[in-house]
Amino acid sequence: MAISKIWVIAEPSDTGITTTSLELLTKARELAGTVEAVTWGLNTAANAAVLGEYGATTVHDVGDLGSALPGAPVAGAIAGAIAAGSGPDAILIPTSYDGRDIAGRLSARCDLPVLTNITDLVGGDTLVTRHPLFGGTQIANAEFTGQGPGIFVVRAKSFAAEPSGGAAPAVSPLSGGDLGATNASMIKNRHVEERSGPKLDEAEVVVSGGRGLGDKENYALIEQLSKLLHGASGASRAIVDAGWVPYSHQVGQTGKTVKPTVYLACGISGATQHMVGMKGAKNIIAVNKDQDAPIFSVCDLGIVGDVHKVLPALIEELSKR
Amino acid sequence: MNIVVCVKQIPDPAAPQSLEAGTNTLDRSGKLILDDSDAYGVEMALQLAEQAGGGEVTLVSMAPNGETAGLRTALAMGAAKAILVSDDALKGSDALSTAKVLAAAIKRANADLVIAATESSDGYTGTTPVQIAEILGLPSITFAKSVAIEGTSVKVDRQTEAGYDEVTAPLPALVTVTAGVVEPRYPSFKGIMAAKSKPVETLSVADLGLDASQVGALGGRQSITSVDEAEARNAGEVVVDEGDGAQRIVTFLENLKVI
Numbered sequence: 001m002a003i004s005k006i007w008v009i010a011e012p013s014d015t016g017i018t019t020t021s022l023e024l025l026t027k028a029r030e031l032a033g034t035v036e037a038v039t040w041g042l043n044t045a046a047n048a049a050v051l052g053e054y055g056a057t058t059v060h061d062v063g064d065l066g067s068a069l070p071g072a073p074v075a076g077a078i079a080g081a082i083a084a085g086s087g088p089d090a091i092l093i094p095t096s097y098d099g100r101d102i103a104g105r106l107s108a109r110c111d112l113p114v115l116t117n118i119t120d121l122v123g124g125d126t127l128v129t130r131h132p133l134f135g136g137t138q139i140a141n142a143e144f145t146g147q148g149p150g151i152f153v154v155r156a157k158s159f160a161a162e163p164s165g166g167a168a169p170a171v172s173p174l175s176g177g178d179l180g181a182t183n184a185s186m187i188k189n190r191h192v193e194e195r196s197g198p199k200l201d202e203a204e205v206v207v208s209g210g211r212g213l214g215d216k217e218n219y220a221l222i223e224q225l226s227k228l229l230h231g232a233s234g235a236s237r238a239i240v241d242a243g244w245v246p247y248s249h250q251v252g253q254t255g256k257t258v259k260p261t262v263y264l265a266c267g268i269s270g271a272t273q274h275m276v277g278m279k280g281a282k283n284i285i286a287v288n289k290d291q292d293a294p295i296f297s298v299c300d301l302g303i304v305g306d307v308h309k310v311l312p313a314l315i316e317e318l319s320k321r
Numbered sequence: 322m323n324i325v326v327c328v329k330q331i332p333d334p335a336a337p338q339s340l341e342a343g344t345n346t347l348d349r350s351g352k353l354i355l356d357d358s359d360a361y362g363v364e365m366a367l368q369l370a371e372q373a374g375g376g377e378v379t380l381v382s383m384a385p386n387g388e389t390a391g392l393r394t395a396l397a398m399g400a401a402k403a404i405l406v407s408d409d410a411l412k413g414s415d416a417l418s419t420a421k422v423l424a425a426a427i428k429r430a431n432a433d434l435v436i437a438a439t440e441s442s443d444g445y446t447g448t449t450p451v452q453i454a455e456i457l458g459l460p461s462i463t464f465a466k467s468v469a470i471e472g473t474s475v476k477v478d479r480q481t482e483a484g485y486d487e488v489t490a491p492l493p494a495l496v497t498v499t500a501g502v503v504e505p506r507y508p509s510f511k512g513i514m515a516a517k518s519k520p521v522e523t524l525s526v527a528d529l530g531l532d533a534s535q536v537g538a539l540g541g542r543q544s545i546t547s548v549d550e551a552e553a554r555n556a557g558e559v560v561v562d563e564g565d566g567a568q569r570i571v572t573f574l575e576n577l578k579v580i
């Protein structure tokens with residue numbers, strides 16, 4: 001079945017539409033003649049212009065969800081369109097907290113399979129998906145073999161977001177259908193953790209720390225450095241699981257994918273599951289006291305040394321500027 | 322308070338892994354162990370049942386070759402019993418087929434709460450639990466960093482991009498937990514001994530009333546057509562710090578015009 005119409009799940013955020021959604025819209029333009037967005041929330045009118053700029057010719061608006069989690073109502077609305085025969089040939093969904101909920105709900109509701117952890121899509125009669133395996137050392141090519149539409153869950157930073165300069169699209173409502181108990185999860189309160197500087201997955205410079213820092217207090221070195229470099233602070237899973245820093249800092253297979261201009265890995269061994277999230281950085285610097293650490297096999301500049309010596313000296317150097 | 326925990330039994334993630342020739346699916350023929358990610362769910366369930374002052378924790382797992390090693394670990398932690406679905410017809414199951422099987426098994430347990438991990442360590446699709454919830458008609462809350470029962474509801478602090486949300490759902494519901502939601506206990510010697518005689522009910526696809534064409538490779542409707550070697554990234558300069566490490570980094574950053 002040729003792919004002529006793609007729907008992209010365009011997740012609203014506090015500041016507009018998430019970057020990953022715009023990345024998917026950009027890619028979708030290359031894969032299909034018609035690209036449309038599915039979105040929700042209170043700001044659709046304002047967001048529609050941006051979605052148009054990135055190539056959506058129609059915006060399907062699920063509307064105000066109140067305090068409900070998006071998974072069930074958004075999936076329900078799309079399922080309704082598919083059942084009515086007005087659905088697309090493929091649905092692209094960002095890998096995110098709500099994106100995965102939507103994908104899971106939609107898949108089960110429509111009895112359609114779903115492909116996840118996609119990092120590239122190749123167009124043609126059927127879409128071929130690419131997935132990193134074993135920490136990104138190998139890439140699997142996969143495709144759907146049954147009747148569509150296929151559900152594709154794509155990782156952040158797989159594509160660059162580039163506007164096409166499209167006009168503001170028509171907005172049409174997409175209603176939810178009967179959701180019953182599945183729509184009963186309600187947000188009671190939101191907690192925003194203080195963050196200064198750029199977001200981890202958007203920063204030009206990322207400074208990450210691992211178990212080699214020795215203890216939780218030393219993570220302050222990472223924060224000072226990332227601040228001096230106007231970047232963001234990341235972490236290996238080892239220190240997230242140890243409770244030194246929140247999960248939102250984690251880089252890797254089960255955390256974020258980052259592609260900064262510079263990635264500075266401090267006291268991180270370079271496990272495959274970490275590297276799959278940062279190998280795409282333009283430049284990698286590593287500081288590790290073990291000269292055989294795997295991280296050195298991917299870095300542009302490796303310093304075999306002690307983070308407790310190198311990082312304070314670096315902070316002092318940079319503070320002078 | 323009856324709690325069902327989905328526990329996946331997987332090849333040791335620390336050991337080298339490979340794909341099976343022909344199907345390109347993960348080789349699961351060796352010894353399997355309890356997925357670490359699910360140890361958090363088991364611990365969470367045990368604590369919630371304790372706090373509720375009773376009720377049973379039942380494990381549900383789908384695995385090849387009647388594998389029970391991982392289930393025994395979770396039983397040794399304190400779960401009461403297990404349901405194992407094992408059937409040759411399940412080989413090559415994708416996430417949706419897996420969810421259909423697990424949902425059918427969970428139905429037999431009369432659960433107030435279903436707990437799974439956010440994602441498994443070997444497949445990491447992260448969609449199976451929500452698919453289960455949809456099939457069972459349950460509300461779900463994913464990415465829990467804390468879970469509490471309040472009357473007839475479950476209250477979860479759910480990880481978000483910006484921090485976390487407090488989310489509630491009426492029971493019965495499904496919750497997925499992140500690593501670190503609780504500290505899993507180590508099975509005691511007594512626990513390990515007791516686990517040997519705890520009931521493990523083994524079911525086939527037919528026992529669950531499912532059609533073999535809905536599950537396994539037949540029900541999959543997706544295939545891995547080929548596998549490529551990824552482009553390797555070449556190593557650059559690696560130098561031993563002679564007190565000049567910081568200066569070298571500064572020069573490198575200057576050349577990139579980052580500073």
Ligand SMILES: Cc1cc2nc3c(=O)[nH]c(=O)nc-3n(C[C@H](O)[C@H](O)[C@H](O)COP(=O)(O)OP(=O)(O)OC[C@H]3O[C@@H](n4cnc5c(N)ncnc54)[C@H](O)[C@@H]3O)c2cc1C
Nearest residue numbers: 210211212236237238252253254255267268269274289307
């Ligand atoms: C399914 C699965 C998913 C995973 N997902 C992720 C993920 O998303 N992200 C992730 O990061 N990991 C992930 N992991 C974990 C991963 O396998 C590693 O365990 C983890 O990345 C190790 O973190 P680390 O490098 O900080 O710690 P370690 O591997 O313990 O390395 C510490 C390093 O610090 C060095 N060191 C020690 N002291 C000093 C010093 N004073 N100065 C300089 N260097 C020093 C050591 O030489 C060592 O190389 C995953 C694992 C599994 C099984």
Ligand SMILES: Nc1ncnc2c1ncn2[C@@H]1O[C@H](COP(=O)(O)O)[C@@H](O)[C@H]1O
Nearest residue numbers: 328383437438440441445446447448449
């Ligand atoms: N075969 C299985 N048996 C039991 N639980 C499973 C199985 N597959 C997935 N799960 C549960 O669903 C979670 C997410 O799995 P996945 O969708 O593979 O990332 C796992 O961590 C388990 O809690």
